[in-house]
Amino acid sequence: MTKPTLIRNAKLIDPAKNKVETGAILFTDKILDVGAVTSAPDGAEIIDADGAHVSPGLIDMRVTIGEPGAEHKETFKSAGRAAAAGGVTTMVMMPHTTPVLDDQSLIDFVLRRGVDRSGGVHILPAAALTKHLDGELMTEIGLMAEAGAAYFTNGDKPITSSRVLRRALSYASAFDALIAHRPEDPYLAEGGVMHEGELAARLGLPGIPAAAESIMAERDLTLAEITGGRLLLDMLSAARTLPALKRAKERGVKAFASVNVHHLVLNEQDVDGYRSFAKLSPPLRSEDDRRALVQAVADGLIDVIVSGHDPQQAEDKRLPFEEAAFGAVGLETLLPAALTLAHNEDVALPALIRAMTLKPAELMKLPQGRLTKGAPADIILIDIGTPFRLDSDKLKSKSNNSPFDEKLLQGAVKRTFISGKTIFPA
Numbered sequence: 139m140t141k142p143t144l145i146r147n148a149k150l151i152d153p154a155k156n157k158v159e160t161g162a163i164l165f166t167d168k169i170l171d172v173g174a175v176t177s178a179p180d181g182a183e184i185i186d187a188d189g190a191h192v193s194p195g196l197i198d199m200r201v202t203i204g205e206p207g208a209e210h211k212e213t214f215k216s217a218g219r220a221a222a223a224g225g226v227t228t229m230v231m232m233p234h235t236t237p238v239l240d241d242q243s244l245i246d247f248v249l250r251r252g253v254d255r256s257g258g259v260h261i262l263p264a265a266a267l268t269k270h271l272d273g274e275l276m277t278e279i280g281l282m283a284e285a286g287a288a289y290f291t292n293g294d295k296p297i298t299s300s301r302v303l304r305r306a307l308s309y310a311s312a313f314d315a316l317i318a319h320r321p322e323d324p325y326l327a328e329g330g331v332m333h334e335g336e337l338a339a340r341l342g343l344p345g346i347p348a349a350a351e352s353i354m355a356e357r358d359l360t361l362a363e364i365t366g367g368r369l370l371l372d373m374l375s376a377a378r379t380l381p382a383l384k385r386a387k388e389r390g391v392k393a394f395a396s397v398n399v400h401h402l403v404l405n406e407q408d409v410d411g412y413r414s415f416a417k418l419s420p421p422l423r424s425e426d427d428r429r430a431l432v433q434a435v436a437d438g439l440i441d442v443i444v445s446g447h448d449p450q451q452a453e454d455k456r457l458p459f460e461e462a463a464f465g466a467v468g469l470e471t472l473l474p475a476a477l478t479l480a481h482n483e484d485v486a487l488p489a490l491i492r493a494m495t496l497k498p499a500e501l502m503k504l505p506q507g508r509l510t511k512g513a514p515a516d517i518i519l520i521d522i523g524t525p526f527r528l529d530s531d532k533l534k535s536k537s538n539n540s541p542f543d544e545k546l547l548q549g550a551v552k553r554t555f556i557s558g559k560t561i562f563p564a
Contacts (some may be wrong), residue, residue, distance in 0.1 A: 139169040140558040144178035145519065146559050148187035152509045153194065153492035163192055165515035167557040172509050179213075187519060189213060190552060194490050194507045195516035196226025197498035198472060199288075199318075199396060200373065200444040202465070203261070204536075205251075207236025212449040212542070216536040217469065218256030222562035223534050224470040225551040227259060227516040228444070228506055233266040234293045239513035240277045242285040249286050258561040260516075262288040267306055267317065273297045276306050280313055289316035289503050291372065294419060296322050300357060306457065307367030316501055318370040318396075321354035321379070322346075322420060329459050333406045333423040341412065343459060348376035354378045359386040362393055370501065371395040373446060374419035377430035384439055393552070394501060397431050398446035399475045400541060404428070408541060414455050414462035416541035418446070435493055436485045443493040445472040449537030467535045471542050477522055478550035487522075515558035522551040 146162040150172065161177035164182075178184060198221070204211035223228050231248065233239035239248065245263050252261030265287035269275040272295075279290055290310060297303045297319065310317050327350045332338050335343025355371055359382055362369035371383060374395050388395040400418055403427045408416040416422060434440040448465030455462050468475075476494065479485040499507030505518050530543040554562035 142166050142170070142179045142182035143181050143185065143555070143558060144175065145185045145187050145192055146175070148190060148192040150509055151191055151193040151488055151491045153488055153496040154508055154510065156488045156492065157470065158488060163517070164508065165517065165558050167515055169509065169511055169513050169515050171511060182341060185519070189524055191520045192509070193518050193520060194509055195518050195554065195556065196225050196473060196494045197228040197504070197507055198226045198447065198469065199230045199442055199498050201229040201231050201447040201469065202234070202449065203231045204449065205235070211451060212536045214252050214255035214261060215257065216534065218259040219534040220469040221259045222257060222554045223551065225518040225520065226469055227424050227472050227518070227554065227556050228262065229259060229469070229506065230262045230264050230288045230442065232293050233264055233291065234271060238266050238270050239263050240269050242278065244283045245285040245287050246281050258556045258559065260556070262286070264288050264291050264318070266290070267292045268302065271295045273299060273302060276302065276309065279310050279315055283313050283315050284532055289318050289370070291318040292471070294320060296320055296324055296354060298324060299495065300361065304361045304365060307361055307365040311365055311367040314368065316368045316370055318372045319358055320372040321351050321358055323350040323354045326350035326353070330395065330421070331417065331419045332409055335406065335424060337406050337410060346422060348378050351376045351420060352379045352382065356382050359383065359391060359393055362386070363389065363391045366392065368392040369394070372507040373398045373420060373444065374431065374440065375401050375423050375427065377427045380430060380434050380439060387439070394441045396442040396444050397435065397440050399443050399468065399472050400446060401428065402432055402435065402443070403478050404474050404541060412459040413541070414457060414459050415466065415539055415543060417459065417464055418466055419461050419464035432479060432484050435479070436489060438489070441493065441497045443476055445469055449535055450539045451537055452539065455539045463549045466539055466541050467537055468531060470533050471528065471540060473520070473551065474547040474549040475542065478547070480522070481548055508525065515555055517555045518551055519553040520549060521552055524548065526550060
């Protein structure tokens with residue numbers, strides 16, 4: 139049995155109550171008591187938080203892991219180390235591996251191999267929505283849901299066929315399965331490498347217009363409405379997409395949205411000087427877009443914040459901007475980057491944590507993400523005031539392509555517990 143642990147003198151971030159309260163938390167593999175806890179069983183480990191914050195462990199819904207097929211970029215083991223250091227206790231891996239996660243046997247492989255190699259971090263597979271991610275033939279959603287797929291997605295390959303996506307949403311609704319789709323019109327985005335605007339013109343780089351996202355999002359929301367399927371608009375980046383999302387939610391459409399944390403704290407100016415480490419897909423957009431996304435998180439219009447963790451080796455990023463790979467690592471910077479919004483008083487701390495804990499848990503029907511009795515003891519102890527300058531060479535990920543390299547961040551994980559056991563520091 140897991141040894142009891144009591145953390146006292148803590149600031150408890152409760153995303154369900156949407157508040158921060160001073161108190162204590164007692165747990166073994168599950169949370170036994172929270173709030174005004176005055177005693178602990180004999181032999182319990184007692185930790186004085188000294189005013190540090192306690193939160194549910196983060197649930198990151200969008201993580202790329204190279205295993206199987208691209209282990210040189212990231213493995214279950216290296217991703218697990220990075221996640222634990224960043225306070226991520228559950229991560230959902232994307233299906234664009236080799237082979238693609240489009241069969242129930244591969245879902246089972248990830249669930250078995252991941253838990254053995256991740257150091258304790260929960261790894262849940264997101265299953266491919268179409269065979270080989272080719273956007274044409276729908277996968278066996280029912281069988282893979284039964285096998286343990288967290289949700290279904292085509293990853294970074296949007297489904298251009300409205301008929302295919304409609305069928306998928308309709309079929310998935312029979313299982314109440316969640317469909318995540320990244321809205322981007324590939325014809326409008328084709329050849330683009332950054333946000334289409336004045337900066338792109340000055341740098342002489344082909345742009346990706348915000349309309350590429352909003353046009354596709356309108357279609358996706360319409361299909362969700364007529365099928366009754368649950369749809370997650372994946373990694374929104376543009377302000378002009380938000381009104382359609384708001385209208386859909388007001389009409390009762392089962393529509394949700396996520397945003398990459400990079401799009402909440404960075405903008406297109408971060409690629410000025412041809413900084414390829416800030417080359418992302420979707421691209422970093424204007425400051426007006428960034429502010430609108432932040433407000434959408436504060437208002438609850440955007441439900442989930444993700445890291446968009448996408449490891450790339452240095453030789454694939456240190457190239458002329460047009461040739462460099464898209465993507466950035468994010469497991470270890472998700473929390474401190476997101477905390478920027480709380481420090482700036484743009485988003486209240488409980489709402490910010492809610493978007494990385496309770497909301498993902500609710501969307502995927504997981505018991506984690508809560509500081510309530512009986513919930514799994516996936517817990518992190520955070521010093522939100524600790525300032526540090528990021529040295530990407532010290533990241534625990536196997537790749538270190540971070541746009542936050544040498545930037546000053548604030549907030550560090552002091553301890554990560556999964557099922558009541560300390561996994562960081564190891």
